[in-house]
Amino acid sequence: MRKTEMERFRRLLEDERDRVSRSLAKHSKIIQHEGDGSGPDLAKAHSNHMADQGTDEYQYEATIQFASTEGRYLYHIQEALERIENGSYGKCESCGGQIGLERLRALPYTRLCIECKEEEEKESV
Ligand SMILES: [Zn+2]
Known part of the structure; x- marks a missing residue:
């Protein structure tokens, strides 16, 4: 992959990482309330004064769902950024082949070719 192409993916992934981190931080306040250790690690790192947030069961469930989905997504983004750092970005983890640029544009954090x-x-x- 060309260096300019790699840089474009890096910027894209960094923007996405920041966006997801912010939205997770917002939701982590609700998750912290439960404090049973089932939330993502990221959530635990944030605010721990939650007793005044009246959240009903449904919203809590929805938030956990959201946070775990987003948490996994964030993890994949961070991994992709690491691969950019070590130069393995764009290579299929399974067959070692090059992942198509079209596929990377659609899913910049993917580890596998189509x-x-x-x-x-x-x-x-
Ligand atoms: Zn492959």
Whole structure:
């Protein structure tokens, strides 16, 4: 992959990381309330005064759902940024082939080329 291309993905991933971090920080205040240790680590790092937030069960569940989805997403973004740092970005983790640029543009944090991804999905069903 060309260096300019790599830099573009880096900026894209960094923007996305910041956006997701901010939205997780917002939600982590609600999760902190429960304090049962089931929330993502990121949530625990933030505010710990929650007793005054009246949240009903449903909102809590929805928030946990959101935070775990976003938390996983954030993790993938961070991993992709690490791969940019160590130069392995854009390489398929399974077959070692080059991941298509079109695919990376659609899913900048992907670790697998489209062929391997399809294989994986076949196996997991
Ligand atoms: Zn592959």
